[in-house]
Amino acid sequence: MAANNLRHALFCAIVTLIISFPILGLNLEAKGINITLTGAKTSTYVAIVLAAVVVFVFQIFRDSFMGVLGKLPNLNPLAGREPMEQSKRVKLESWILTGIVIFALFWPFLVSRGSVDLATLVLIYIMLALGLNVVVGLAGLLDLGYVAFYAVGAYTFALLSQYTGISFWMALPIGALLAGLTGMILGFPVLRLRGDYLAIVTLGFGEIIRILLNNWTTLTGGPNGIGGIPDPTLFGMEFGRRVKEEGNTSFHETFGIAYASEHKIIFLYLIALVLAVITALIIRRFMRMPVGRAWEALREDEIAARSLGLSRTAVKLSAFTIGAFFAGFAGTVFASKQGFISPESFVFLESAIILAIVVLGGMGSQLGVILAAIAVTILPELAREFSEYRMLIFGAAMVLMMVWRPQGLLPMRRIHIKLNRQE
Amino acid sequence: MLEVQKLSMRFGGLLAVDQVSLDVQEREIVSIIGPNGAGKTTVFNCMSGFYKPTGGKILFEGREVQGKPDYKISRMGMVRTFQHVRLFTQMTVVENLLVAQHRHLNTNMISGLLGTPNYRQREQKALDRAAYWLERVGLLELANRDAGNLAYGQQRRLEIARCMVTEPKLLMLDEPAAGLNPAETKELNQLIISLKEDYNVSVVLIEHDMSLVMDISDRINVINQGKPLASGTPEEIRRNDDVIKAYLGEA
Ligand SMILES: Nc1ncnc2c1ncn2[C@@H]1O[C@H](COP(=O)(O)OP(=O)(O)OP(=O)(O)O)[C@@H](O)[C@H]1O
Numbered sequence: 055m056a057a058n059n060l061r062h063a064l065f066c067a068i069v070t071l072i073i074s075f076p077i078l079g080l081n082l083e084a085k086g087i088n089i090t091l092t093g094a095k096t097s098t099y100v101a102i103v104l105a106a107v108v109v110f111v112f113q114i115f116r117d118s119f120m121g122v123l124g125k126l127p128n129l130n131p132l133a134g135r136e137p138m139e140q141s142k143r144v145k146l147e148s149w150i151l152t153g154i155v156i157f158a159l160f161w162p163f164l165v166s167r168g169s170v171d172l173a174t175l176v177l178i179y180i181m182l183a184l185g186l187n188v189v190v191g192l193a194g195l196l197d198l199g200y201v202a203f204y205a206v207g208a209y210t211f212a213l214l215s216q217y218t219g220i221s222f223w224m225a226l227p228i229g230a231l232l233a234g235l236t237g238m239i240l241g242f243p244v245l246r247l248r249g250d251y252l253a254i255v256t257l258g259f260g261e262i263i264r265i266l267l268n269n270w271t272t273l274t275g276g277p278n279g280i281g282g283i284p285d286p287t288l289f290g291m292e293f294g295r296r297v298k299e300e301g302n303t304s305f306h307e308t309f310g311i312a313y314a315s316e317h318k319i320i321f322l323y324l325i326a327l328v329l330a331v332i333t334a335l336i337i338r339r340f341m342r343m344p345v346g347r348a349w350e351a352l353r354e355d356e357i358a359a360r361s362l363g364l365s366r367t368a369v370k371l372s373a374f375t376i377g378a379f380f381a382g383f384a385g386t387v388f389a390s391k392q393g394f395i396s397p398e399s400f401v402f403l404e405s406a407i408i409l410a411i412v413v414l415g416g417m418g419s420q421l422g423v424i425l426a427a428i429a430v431t432i433l434p435e436l437a438r439e440f441s442e443y444r445m446l447i448f449g450a451a452m453v454l455m456m457v458w459r460p461q462g463l464l465p466m467r468r469i470h471i472k473l474n475r476q477e
Numbered sequence: 478m479l480e481v482q483k484l485s486m487r488f489g490g491l492l493a494v495d496q497v498s499l500d501v502q503e504r505e506i507v508s509i510i511g512p513n514g515a516g517k518t519t520v521f522n523c524m525s526g527f528y529k530p531t532g533g534k535i536l537f538e539g540r541e542v543q544g545k546p547d548y549k550i551s552r553m554g555m556v557r558t559f560q561h562v563r564l565f566t567q568m569t570v571v572e573n574l575l576v577a578q579h580r581h582l583n584t585n586m587i588s589g590l591l592g593t594p595n596y597r598q599r600e601q602k603a604l605d606r607a608a609y610w611l612e613r614v615g616l617l618e619l620a621n622r623d624a625g626n627l628a629y630g631q632q633r634r635l636e637i638a639r640c641m642v643t644e645p646k647l648l649m650l651d652e653p654a655a656g657l658n659p660a661e662t663k664e665l666n667q668l669i670i671s672l673k674e675d676y677n678v679s680v681v682l683i684e685h686d687m688s689l690v691m692d693i694s695d696r697i698n699v700i701n702q703g704k705p706l707a708s709g710t711p712e713e714i715r716r717n718d719d720v721i722k723a724y725l726g727e728a
């Protein structure tokens with residue numbers, strides 16, 4: 055046992071060395087047209103060796119270390135208390151949610167422009183995470199290419215506006231429907247796959263869409279992206295200083311107020327807020343409908359679900375389609391917010407972040423996912439100095455979470471249903 | 478209503494089921510017995526569409542069903558339980574029953590989102606049917622528990638209730654008494670008889686508990702190493718020399 059441990063720890067330390075030495079210890083330097091290989095500073099080598107030692111020590115004492123971590127929840131004084139009564143809890147939750155939404159409505163008028171912009175991004179991530187939650191949390195289908203549908207929504211708006219001059223409000227349903235359609239089409243080939251295999255194939259799909267956008271230069275502009283995507287209008291009122299589109303009026307002139315660039319940002323924020331609330335409400339409703347229960351049944355036990363007459367095809371495709379639909383929603387808002395999009399915005403890392411939000415929040419739980427979306431988007435902004443270590447912190451948080459609270463921040467709670475005794 | 482003709486199932490070199498035939502009439506309890514590994518569960522898997530049999534025919538109400546997908550067979554009114562209980566463990570007891578009733582529900586997403594009267598009416602009916610069957614198997618008090626937290630015997634009963642809410646014509650039970658204590662087995666005995674008498678369901682039963690089998694079966698089929706060994710009424714089977722030999726040989 056001890057010898058085994060030692061060998062394992064040694065192995066891990068060596069792997070650490072092998073991986074980190076070429077990545078950190080060797081630098082490629084461009085001198086004119088030649089590239090030369092140079093070593094790094096001594097401090098880097100020391101750090102690499104130190105890291106290997108840390109890995110070694112950790113692996114040797116892993117069992118006791120994990121044991122301590124596992125006991126941590128006991129420090130939480132609330133851990134042992136009785137769960138709140140069902141009806142009370144539901145009421146409390148809906149009060150909290152209503153409170154948050156009301157607060158969110160007035161909040162942008164009080165804070166800086168940058169904060170509102172960031173909050174819009176948070177709302178976009180909330181939409182994405184709520185949509186992915188359908189696929190991963192409810193239907194149990196590990197989708198690593200979710201960003202593809204986000205891209206479809208964004209590019210639909212960008213392309214349509216470029217070629218046909220479509221408005222945001224027209225593009226919103228079209229983008230969402232097209233994304234949903236893509237979700238359904240990509241769902242067909244993976245019907246039989248589960249778990250790891252599904253994850254790998256969806257990962258591939260995500261990359262294919264990104265690479266397609268990157269290389270189909272004649273249509274998408276390739277890596278240069280597409281710019282000049284219009285802002286949303288409010289009943290034909292534009293938020294720019296000057297009216298761009300024939301027939302539109304401008305917001306500040308209609309209301310006789312001074313032009314302020316904040317108006318547009320706040321308006322976009324409010325749109326994102328409304329859409330996020332709609333997304334949450336619709337998905338919440340789905341969860342209590344036959345289709346939502348079918349998703350969960352498929353996640354729980356596919357064989358049993360089929361033995362009761364559920365068609366795997368219909369259930370899986372509906373999950374993929376509806377998940378993708380809301381990603382398309384989010385994509386359209388994103389395109390409008392940025393005014394410019396390129397394949398850079400739809401890399402795998404985005405899928406990973408959205409997935410992390412779902413997992414951190416607690417699979418299936420809406421409130422948890424919303425809180426996690428806020429945390430994951432805002433924390434890196436608050437800790438700008440640490441931005442280099444963002445991925446590291448992210449990874450560490452995930453590992454800790456898996457050890458300490460694998461069910462997520464706020465795991466999904468079952469809905470209680472009142473039954474009438476039958477004769 | 479069900480006729481299995483010369484069913485065969487081959488896994489590579491192993492002929493797990495070899496020319497097994499059986500038939501089930503309306504309101505009849507037919508048992509399949511045989512030593513471990515005889516191929517009983519495999520017969521079920523072929524009948525319920527989990528496996529595509531390599532030979533033979535399965536006729537349900539005159540229609541050939543062999544090779545049809547499992548969910549279609551289930552929708553025709555032939556549902557099964559599993560040797561190892563398969564519940565939706567993280568869903569509540571009543572949700573398990575609602576999932577099973579999706580065909581009785583209004584699954585149109587738009588009506589669901591809008592909560593149309595038709596949708597709500599059907600949802601309520603499904604809830605009432607769930608309540609009825611929960612009461613029937615003594616689980617009504619536990620309706621909002623997670624199915625995975627039930628005791629073993631309760632899980633078995635829930636699985637049967639989950640089949641019954643689909644309003645099947647034929648129920649296939651794979652070792653429903655396994656792991657039950659004598660009192661629970663007795664209750665199960667009465668439940669199965671009542672399914673036949675009061676709900677007009679035919680039952681195909683795989684079971685190792687001989688007293689249960691002899692008690693409630695109208696007819697019994699014995700298979701041994703995939704081959705049909707004997708069939709007849711409990712009386713006939715009890716006296717059959719081949720059966721006695723096979724079972725003594727096993728012991
Ligand atoms: N999917 C499969 N692939 C290969 N062999 C299988 C498969 N399913 C069953 N078998 C084999 O078929 C034979 C019959 O198995 P089956 O499960 O039908 O027996 P059983 O009569 O239900 O036994 P028990 O009383 O133990 O449940 C066994 O030898 C088993 O190993």
Ligand SMILES: [Mg+2]
Nearest residue numbers: 517518519560
């Ligand atoms: Mg078996």
